[in-house]
Amino acid sequence: MWDSDATTFRWPWLALALGALVLLLLVLWLRPWRRPSRTGASYVAHAARLQSLPRYRTLVRRQVALGACLTLAALVACTGAVVLAGRLQQRQSMSQEERTRDIVLCLDASGSMAEVDADVLREFRTIISGLRGERIGLTIWSGAAITVFPLTDDYTYVLDQLNAAEKAFASGDVYSDEYAVFTAGTVLDWDVQSQMGDGLASCVQRFDRSDEDRSRAIVLASDNEPIGAGIFTVPDAAAFAREKKVVVHGIAAPATAERPDAAQQFEAAVTSTGGTFSVLGADGSTKAVIDAIASLDAKPIKRPPLVQVLDRPRLGTVVVGVGLAGLVAVWVAQAVLVLRDRRAGERR
Amino acid sequence: MTAHLTRIKSRLAIHAHRKVWGLLEGEYAAIHVGRGIDFNDLREYVRGDDVKDIDWKASARSRQLLVKRYVAERKHTVLLCVSTGRSMAALNDAAVAKRELAVLVSGVLGLLAVQHGDLVALVHGDEHRRHVERPGAGELHLERLLGTVHRAITPDGPHSDLPGLLRHVVRTIRRRTILVVVTDDVTLSEESTLLLRRLTAQHEVLFLTVGDLDPTRREVAGRRLVDVDADAEVPGWLRRDARLRAEFAALVDEEGQRMRRRLDQLGIAHEVVRDHDGAITAVFRLLERHRHARRR
Numbered sequence: 001m002w003d004s005d006a007t008t009f010r011w012p013w014l015a016l017a018l019g020a021l022v023l024l025l026l027v028l029w030l031r032p033w034r035r036p037s038r039t040g041a042s043y044v045a046h047a048a049r050l051q052s053l054p055r056y057r058t059l060v061r062r063q064v065a066l067g068a069c070l071t072l073a074a075l076v077a078c079t080g081a082v083v084l085a086g087r088l089q090q091r092q093s094m095s096q097e098e099r100t101r102d103i104v105l106c107l108d109a110s111g112s113m114a115e116v117d118a119d120v121l122r123e124f125r126t127i128i129s130g131l132r133g134e135r136i137g138l139t140i141w142s143g144a145a146i147t148v149f150p151l152t153d154d155y156t157y158v159l160d161q162l163n164a165a166e167k168a169f170a171s172g173d174v175y176s177d178e179y180a181v182f183t184a185g186t187v188l189d190w191d192v193q194s195q196m197g198d199g200l201a202s203c204v205q206r207f208d209r210s211d212e213d214r215s216r217a218i219v220l221a222s223d224n225e226p227i228g229a230g231i232f233t234v235p236d237a238a239a240f241a242r243e244k245k246v247v248v249h250g251i252a253a254p255a256t257a258e259r260p261d262a263a264q265q266f267e268a269a270v271t272s273t274g275g276t277f278s279v280l281g282a283d284g285s286t287k288a289v290i291d292a293i294a295s296l297d298a299k300p301i302k303r304p305p306l307v308q309v310l311d312r313p314r315l316g317t318v319v320v321g322v323g324l325a326g327l328v329a330v331w332v333a334q335a336v337l338v339l340r341d342r343r344a345g346e347r348r
Numbered sequence: 349m350t351a352h353l354t355r356i357k358s359r360l361a362i363h364a365h366r367k368v369w370g371l372l373e374g375e376y377a378a379i380h381v382g383r384g385i386d387f388n389d390l391r392e393y394v395r396g397d398d399v400k401d402i403d404w405k406a407s408a409r410s411r412q413l414l415v416k417r418y419v420a421e422r423k424h425t426v427l428l429c430v431s432t433g434r435s436m437a438a439l440n441d442a443a444v445a446k447r448e449l450a451v452l453v454s455g456v457l458g459l460l461a462v463q464h465g466d467l468v469a470l471v472h473g474d475e476h477r478r479h480v481e482r483p484g485a486g487e488l489h490l491e492r493l494l495g496t497v498h499r500a501i502t503p504d505g506p507h508s509d510l511p512g513l514l515r516h517v518v519r520t521i522r523r524r525t526i527l528v529v530v531t532d533d534v535t536l537s538e539e540s541t542l543l544l545r546r547l548t549a550q551h552e553v554l555f556l557t558v559g560d561l562d563p564t565r566r567e568v569a570g571r572r573l574v575d576v577d578a579d580a581e582v583p584g585w586l587r588r589d590a591r592l593r594a595e596f597a598a599l600v601d602e603e604g605q606r607m608r609r610r611l612d613q614l615g616i617a618h619e620v621v622r623d624h625d626g627a628i629t630a631v632f633r634l635l636e637r638h639r640h641a642r643r644r
Contacts, residue, residue: 040572043503044563045438045446046534047575047582049599055592063585345590 015086077323084316106203145202195230200237238269433508475509555618
C-alpha cells in the first residue's frame with residue numbers, strides 16, 4: 001500500500017562536493033606534472049641497470065597489479081562513503097481512504113433495562129476488535145441523557161469504558177453503588193423516566209462533523225416504557241433521526257413484547273429510519289444489529305496522502321563494505337607475497 | 349670551502365709513512381720521471397758532442413769514442429682527467445658521495461706528483477662542456493684544480509660523457525703525460541676503447557673507476573633514493589627485495605669483470621674505488637700494478 005518513488009539523495013550537494021574532493025585529492029596525489037622533490041633524497045647513479053633484471057620486471061608488474069587493485073578498492077570504498085554521506089533516501093507515499101462509520105450506543109439506563117444493556121455491551125466489545133476507522137460513542141439516558149464517552153476511535157479507551165459499563169449493568173442490582181454511580185445524572189425527576197423519544201433525540205445530537213458525509217448509526221436499547229412525559233415523542237425523535245440521516249437499530253427488552261403498542265411504536269420508529277428491530281431473547285437478537293452495522297454503508301473519506309521518507313543506507317554500506325573487503329584482501333595478498341619472498345630469501 | 353688537500357693529506361697520513369714513500373719511489377722508477385742525472389745509455393761520439401760527456405772508461409773498453417747520455421731533466425706532467433657528469437654527484441655508499449671520492453683519488457695522485465715537483469694539469473667535463481686547466485706546480489695549484497672538480501660536479505648538471513672527454517684529451521693535449529682517468533662509468537663503450545688505445549700510445553694511462561651505491565642495499569632501504577641520471581625516484585618497495593639484490597649484485601659483478609677484461613686487453617692499469625676507506629689503498633694498488641706492468 002506504500003507507493004515507492006525513485007530513490008534520491010537528501011543532500012546531493014554534499015555527495016557532489018565529496019566526489020569533487022575525492023577527485024581533487026586523486027589528482028593532487030598523482031600529480032602528473034610533479035617532479036620528485038630533491039629534499040631529503042639521496043642520489044644514486046646507474047640505477048637504470050635495475051631495469052634490465054628479470055626480477056625487476058616481476059616486481060614492477062606485481063606492484064602495478066597490486067596498486068591498481070588497491071586504488072580500485074579505495075575508490076569503491078570512497079564511492080560508497082560518498083553515497084552514504086549524500087544520504088540516499090526513498091520517498092514513499094500512501095493515499096489513505098478511510099471508510100468511516102460513527103456508532104452511538106444509546107442505552108436506556110432505567111432499572112428494567114440493565115440486563116439488556118449488558119448483553120448489548122458484551123456483543124459490542126467482541127466486535128470492536130474487528131473495527132477499523134469507526135468511531136464509537138456511548139450515551140445512556142433515562143429521564144435525561146448523559147454522554148459516557150463521545151465518539152472516538154481510541155479503542156483501548158472504548159474497551160475500558162465498555163468494560164466498566166458492562167460491569168455496572170451486569171450486576172443486575174439497580175440499587176448497587178456501581179449502578180447508581182454509573183447512571184448518576186440520568187434521572188433528574190423521578191416522575192420523568194425512560195423517555196425513549198428524548199433519549200433518541202439526545203443520541204442523534206451526539207453526532208459531530210455534520211458537514212462530513214459519514215455513515216451514522218445508533219444502537220438503541222430500550223423497553224419503551226416511559227414514565228411521565230418528555231420533550232420528544234418517539235415518532236418526533238425518529239423524524240429527527242431521519243432528518244440527520246441517522247440509522248437507528250432498535251433492540252427491545254423481552255418485556256416489551258408484553259406491551260404490543262409500545263413494541264409496535266418502537267419498531268415503527270426504528271424501521272422508519274432504515275434500521276432493524278429485534279427483541280432481546282429472540283434468536284440472534286444482538287447479532288442482527290451487529291450484522292446490520294457491519295453492512296452499514298461506509299463512506300470513504302479522503303485524507304491527504306501519508307508521506308514517509310526512508311533512508312536507504314544499504315547500497316552505500318554494501319559498496320563501502322565491498323571496498324573495504326577489497327582493501328583488506330589486497331593487503332593480505334601483499335603480506336603473503338612479502339612473507340613468501342622473505343622466506344625464499346632466508347632459504348637462499 | 350674547506351681545503352681538499354688538507355683532508356687528503358690527513359688521510360694519507362693514516363697509511364704507514366714508509367709504505368707511502370716506498371710506493372712513491374717505485375712509481376717514479378716506473379713512470380720514467382728522470383732525476384735529471386740518471387744515466388740512460390751510451391752512444392757513439394758524433395762531432396758536436398760535449399767533450400765532457402765522453403765516457404773515457406767505456407771508450408777504452410770498446411775502442412770507440414762513446415758519450416754518456418742522460419735522461420733530460422724535465423718535469424713530468426700528471427694530467428687528471430675527471431668525468432664530472434651528474435652521475436658523479438650520486439652516492440658511493442650510504443654516507444659518502446662519489447664526488448668526494450673522485451676528489452680524494454685525484455688529490456692523492458696529484459699530491460704525490462706535486463710533492464715530487466711535477467706538474468699537475470686537469471681535464472674535466474661532461475656531455476656539454478669540457479675544460480682544460482693548464483699544468484702547474486705546487487699545492488695551491490692542485491688545491492685549485494680539486495676545487496674546480498668539486499664545483500663542476502652537481503646533481504643537476506649535464507650527464508657524463510667519457511668518450512667525449514677522452515676525445516677532447518686526444519684533440520687538445522699534445523705533450524706526453526701521466527693520464528689519470530677518473531670516471532664512474534660501469535661499461536666501456538667501443539668508442540672509449542678505441543680512444544683509450546689511442547691515448548696509451550701517447551700517455552701513461554691510469555684508470556680509476558669510482559664505484560656506485562647499490563640501491564638495494566639494506567642500509568639505504570629507509571631512505572629516498574633518486575636516480576640522478578633519470579631524475580626519477582627509485583621506489584622503496586623495489587629495493588627491499590632479496591632476490592633483486594642478488595641479481596643486481598651479480599650484474600654489477602659481471603659488468604666489473606667485463607670492464608677489467610677490456611682494460612687488461614688495452615694494457616691499462618686500472619682499479620675500482622669501492623668505498624672511502626679503501627680509496628687510498630686502491631690508488632696505491634693501482635700504482636703498484638702500473639709499475640709491474642711497465643717492468644714486464
